[in-house]
Amino acid sequence: MANKKSKKPTIAVYKFSSCDGCQLGILNLEDELLDLVGVVEIAHFLEARRQVLPGPYDIGLVEGSVSTPEEVQRIKEIRHSCGILIALGTCATAGGVQGLRNFEDLEELINIVYEHPEFIDSLPNSTRVADHVKVDYELWGCPVNKYQVVEALVAILQNRRPNLPQYSLCLECKRLGNPCVTVAYGMPCLGPIVRAGCGALCPSNGRGCYGCFGPMDTAEVDAFIPVLKSHQRYPGEAVRLLRTISGYAPAFVDAAELILAQEEE
Amino acid sequence: MPDMKLTLNNEVVIQKSELDALLAAVRQQGYQTVGPVIKHEVLQYGPIEGISDLPQGYTSVQDAGSYRIKNTGHSRYFDITPGARTWKEYIYPPRKRLFTLSKENRHWERVKIEEEIPKYALVGVRPCELQAIGVLDAVLVRKDFTDPDYFARRSRLFILAVDCLHPGDTCFCASMGSGPEAGEGYDLKLTELDDCFLIRIGSDIGLAVMQELNWEPATAFCQQAAQRGLEHAARSMGRHIRDIESVPDAILDNLEHPHWIEVSARCMSCGNCTFVCPTCFCWDAVDEVSVTIKETSRYRVWDSCFNLAYSAQAGGNTRPSTKSRYRQWLSHKFGNWQKQFNVLGCVGCGRCITWCPAGIDVTEEVKVFQEVSS
Incomplete structure (x- = not known):
């Protein structure tokens, strides 16, 4: 898993169009967080750590939906720099609550909401990460269940399938x-x-x-x-x-x- | 106290207020008394101290996919038929730790878990529910296999059964032969008459409890009143399956019948029926591994044949469609269960009818297969 045998696997956390609640879920782990940083290197997590280690990374967690042309480019770059990509939370897996706009006239909404609509450069829809790149795991939730985040990471480290319910x-x-x-x-x-x-x-x-x-x-x-x-x-x-x-x-x-x-x- | 020596299978009567003393005597034997209580507008099971905790005056209005309680102000304590919850959770908990392993010096050791198995006295077990515990016994306590946790919990039970004089709208125990009169397996059995409880003694512990109480010999009048009540109850079931003996073949001979497609179009595959069923016992083993991989615990959790993952295995899924999963559920309950465990998996409690949000009624589905095979 690690780049080199002596190194811990690296993790990168990214934010797209989202409220940050799922990233906070990771920070809210408290008891498990210290254990987690003992077994993985948090290499890129702007909400948690100022220092950014250079990629590529072993595991990427993407919070947020892809809703601008710039984000379309960025998710493709991130896919290239992460070995395993996890869509984190319902924005990333289904477009999120901002997907409400997908059922309305976008131009009309922009004109109502923004004083300078000309600054807005938006995709027609708030889209999920899997609409643009291959996603290895999806963790649903608004916000995610933080214990599912731990389970997914630990399972990947142990080279087994995460135990995530598929039932109702x-x-x-x-x-x-x-x-x-x-x-x-x-x-x-x-x-x-x-x-x-x-x-x-x-x-x-x-x-x-x-x-x-x-x-x-x-x-x-x-x-x-x-x-x-x-x-x-x-x-x-x-x-x-x-x-x-x-x-x-x-x-x-x-x-x-x-x-x-x-x-x- | 009358000049009569109490023995097994004696029938006696007690005043209703004497139930408090009865429960106290049961607790004296080391049991926690749990019984029917109204909570969040449904009938549930929970700790009870005495008669004032019981749902006096309550009844329920049930139909396929619908449940409402109603306080009619009647004076009886044990009239309301069960809600979604079952006694199963006391002897076969929804989530139970099986073991924990800890890693010391690259070696996995089993961590000793100190666990006291509770002694529950189940108060107000209805005939269908008593039969359901018997069905679970047939599945989990066998010559070739005994589930140790179930066996430990089961052997510590005290059961106060209650004859069912007012069956509910989705009940069909009379069709299944499990009620309305409680069969065997109780410590004490109670029949609620207008002004007293008729009690039948079913075990030595039940006998010891009754010896602490103020009782009188049952009069023929009381016994006849109970009998009349039971006969009336048998005629007032909300649902019916006629000729139950013909059902296993009717289903198992028609496994490719198009009706399975018809019913699966109404089935959401949510699995509610299996979790409210008092005899469904399927489970999954879930491992929870610590982040540091120094400790791991395995849990047994209730699982359902409606969970796609339940039938997933190397090479594919044996029940990939809702049709195949519904067929598994109905044909197991009413067919293959008998072949496996020598008893049917259904006791006629009606929970799966009431608590199916889509209102699928097993008695109606079974009828279809009886009709196509006759």
């Missing part, structure tokens, strides 16, 4: 003994098609899941849509839920479009 949030909820917010309270919840991993934060507090961890690999959108629609509390809630955090994930794009098409009929 419902299973995590049921292991915790939470009442199902859909069945018991009639609330809409994306849980049945969302990947577990957050620790069922929202349902544990009596709220429906809004999908930070994105669609699970086996998301059965067609079966889920009637369930979601029948629990809407106001018109349009189903589409809003799907499009809020992981809205640009392909399965959620499809689900929202299907619902809109059904409503038009």
Whole structure:
């Protein structure tokens, strides 16, 4: 793994269009962080360390979505300088909450928001890292589960597959003994098609899941849509839920479009 | 106290208020008493001290994909049928550490874990749930294999079963032969009548507990009232499967029937049915390795046949589609389980019907296969 036998593997953390919350997740590791810097060299992590060691790096973690032409160039360069590339958090894996703009008229938005729209140079959509370069691992979440970051890094160091759940949030909820917010309270919840991993934060507090961890690999959108629609509390809630955090994930794009098409009929 | 010596299988009556003394006597034997409580607007299981903790007056309104509790103000303590949670979590916890290894001088050593296995008294175990514990016993305590943690927890249980006089809207224990009267395996069994509890003694510990209480011999009137209540309950099940003996073949003879595609179009593959099922026992082993790679722990966690990773293996996935995963679930519960463990995997509690967000009803799916094979 290391460049030379005596050296520790190097890690680089990059920021794209994002809120920095996932990088903070790494800094918030506290107990594990000291152990981590004992086994890896944090070579490039501007939010944590002023010193930047020269690349190439063994592992690159990319926070944020790719949303400007400049970022398209930068992600390609980063891909070249990192042996293993990890997309960190839902901005990097699905375009993030700023992907809300993907469903609106970008030019109109720019004119409303900015005093000098001519300074804005933006891609038509807030895109995921995998739209531009090959990604080796995706860590979902808004923010990521910091323990999944550790698990991914440790697994790579040990040359094994990281143990990241691929099953529905419902299973995590049921292991915790939470009442199902859909069945018991009639609330809409994306849980049945969302990947577990957050620790069922929202349902544990009596709220429906809004999908930070994105669609699970086996998301059965067609079966889920009637369930979601029948629990809407106001018109349009189903589409809003799907499009809020992981809205640009392909399965959620499809689900929202299907619902809109059904409503038009 | 009457001039009658209590023995096994005696039936006696106690005043309802005497349940406090009963629970105290059970705790005196070293048990933690856990029972039905209303929490977050659903029926759950949790620590109880006495009769005032019980959900008196409550009932539930259940249908496929829907659950609501309702306080009707009736006077009974044990009327509300189960919610999503099962007694399984007390004897087969969702997450359980199996072992921890520590690396000392390049050598891995097993770390000694001091663990006291709790002694639980399960209060208000319904007939379907009692049968479910029996099913788990058949799976996890066998001649060729015994799960040590399950066995340790199971052998420390005290079970106070409750006959089910008011079944719920998704119940079908009468079809499965597991209720509404509690079968074997309890320490004490209780039938709630209007003004007293009829108690049947099922074990020596149950006998020891009853000897501490104020009881009276059961009158024929009480016994007849209980019998009438049970007959009425058997007729008021919310769901039915007729001719259960024909079900295993009806399903196993039709594994390629197009209905599997039809039902899988409604199935989200979320796995809720398996985690609320009181007999589902599948698990995964998860290793948690420290950053420094000096310590590693293995955990057993509940897993589900609806998890794609559950059937992943070298060379591919044996159940890649929702159709194949749903077929595995239904054909195991109602077919192959019997071949494997000599008992069906379903006890008719109805949880998988109520707690399926998509409202898939196993009794309806089973009927389809019975119809195509008749």
